[in-house]
Amino acid sequence: MLLIFYVGSYGVFVNKSNYKYGLLITQLLLLASIVVIAQNWAANGDWIRKAVDLSGGTQITFSFAGNLDAALEEKIAAEYGARPRVFRNAGSSTISLAASQNLDTASIKEFLEANGISVLGEPSVQTIGPALGSSFWRQAQLSIIFGLVLMGISVYTIYRSPVPSLAIILSAVSNMLETVAVMNIFRMEMSLGGVAALLMMIGYSVDTNVVLTTRLLKKEFGSEDFDKTLKSSVITGLTMTAASVAALAAIIIFSPASVLTQIASVLIVGLVFDIPNTWLQNSAILRWHLRA
Numbered sequence: 001m002l003l004i005f006y007v008g009s010y011g012v013f014v015n016k017s018n019y020k021y022g023l024l025i026t027q028l029l030l031l032a033s034i035v036v037i038a039q040n041w042a043a044n045g046d047w048i049r050k051a052v053d054l055s056g057g058t059q060i061t062f063s064f065a066g067n068l069d070a071a072l073e074e075k076i077a078a079e080y081g082a083r084p085r086v087f088r089n090a091g092s093s094t095i096s097l098a099a100s101q102n103l104d105t106a107s108i109k110e111f112l113e114a115n116g117i118s119v120l121g122e123p124s125v126q127t128i129g130p131a132l133g134s135s136f137w138r139q140a141q142l143s144i145i146f147g148l149v150l151m152g153i154s155v156y157t158i159y160r161s162p163v164p165s166l167a168i169i170l171s172a173v174s175n176m177l178e179t180v181a182v183m184n185i186f187r188m189e190m191s192l193g194g195v196a197a198l199l200m201m202i203g204y205s206v207d208t209n210v211v212l213t214t215r216l217l218k219k220e221f222g223s224e225d226f227d228k229t230l231k232s233s234v235i236t237g238l239t240m241t242a243a244s245v246a247a248l249a250a251i252i253i254f255s256p257a258s259v260l261t262q263i264a265s266v267l268i269v270g271l272v273f274d275i276p277n278t279w280l281q282n283s284a285i286l287r288w289h290l291r292a
Contacts, residue, residue: 019287022280029276030174033181040184048180051191052098054137056130059098060105061258062112063120068095072115079111085189087258094258098189140195147202148172155206164213167285171277172205178273179266188266193259197266204244204271208237208278216286226287234279241271 037047052059068086077083082099095112097103109119128136151172156165176198183190212233216226244267251264 019280019284022276023284026174026276026281029178029273033174033178036181036184037177048184049187049189050133050137051189051194052126052133053128053192054133054140054190054195056128056133057099058103059096059126059128060103060108061094061096061124061126062109063094064112064117065093065120066117068093068117072117075115076111080108085258087261094256096258136192140192143195144176144198147199151202151206158210159213159217161217163289164217164286167282167289168206168209168213170285171209171274171282172202174277174281175201175205175270175273178277179270182269183266188262191259191262193262194266197263197270200263200267201270201274204267205274205277208240208274209282211237211240212278212282213286216283216290226290230283237278238275241275245271 040049041047068084073084073086076097080097080099080103082097082103085096085098087094087096095117097108105123105125109123112119148169152165152169155168156162159165179198179201180190182188183194188194212230215229215233248264248268248271251260252268255261255264
């Protein structure tokens with residue numbers, strides 16, 4: 001996928017003639033993400049769906065053996081008013097139910113076993129009060145805001161130039177908003193693990209953008225030198241991204257912990273969006289800034 005992006009988009013959207021089209025694509029993508037988030041706000045009163053640890057309620061997690069198909073998931077949702085979330089990997093499978101009201105662990109276990117699901121071991125039960133969940137959510141949002149602010153200050157301190165600094169900040173914000181939009185589309189819930197992933201995404205965003213920006217700001221470029229340096233940066237950056245995606249995919253496949261699985265899933269989505277936001281959007285802004 002990364003190779004296809006490099007071969008296909010570099011010649012079409014990153015060169016001097018067409019770089020503005022690449023910038024247009026990323027801005028349309030950002031606008032679409034904002035619309036999705038706004039729709040979720042209008043429907044649910046918040047910018048993303050929250051898990052139990054950020055909204056309050058009870059969450060029960062079972063390890064199981066057997067086949068949990070879509071029809072059974074619908075039966076569970078109708079019976080208990082809680083849509084199950086299933087995590088499968090190379091080691092084990094788990095099913096998690098979360099609801100604002102108390103859930104009867106014994107009743108759920110009996111229901112699963114009556115429908116051909118063999119529950120393994122004892123379930124994990126997590127209960128969070130609404131006030132505590134709301135407090136966690138406020139702190140999580142503040143941590144994301146402070147993370148972005150401190151990142152912006154650090155970037156400006158390094159480059160001492162508003163345009164490159166704002167380009168990096170825009171890329172980081174775009175990655176986060178577009179990732180949140182995808183989570184809303186697929187009805188993924190934000191947990192404390194998801195918040196950690198968004199904070200880590202700030203670092204990943206800065207990582208590739210610093211590679212690009214530092215190389216292009218080293219000296220004044222003619223268009224030929226700019227394109228040569230940009231090509232080299234693209235290869236380096238995509239190699240870094242591919243290595244990160246491979247490591248995160250290994251977590252999803254082999255880790256039995258749902259928290260790690262969510263962190264890895266959110267980060268992979270963010271890294272996919274970081275590719276156009278860095279190599280189409282930021283490179284276009286820097287080309288305009290350097291008049292290359």
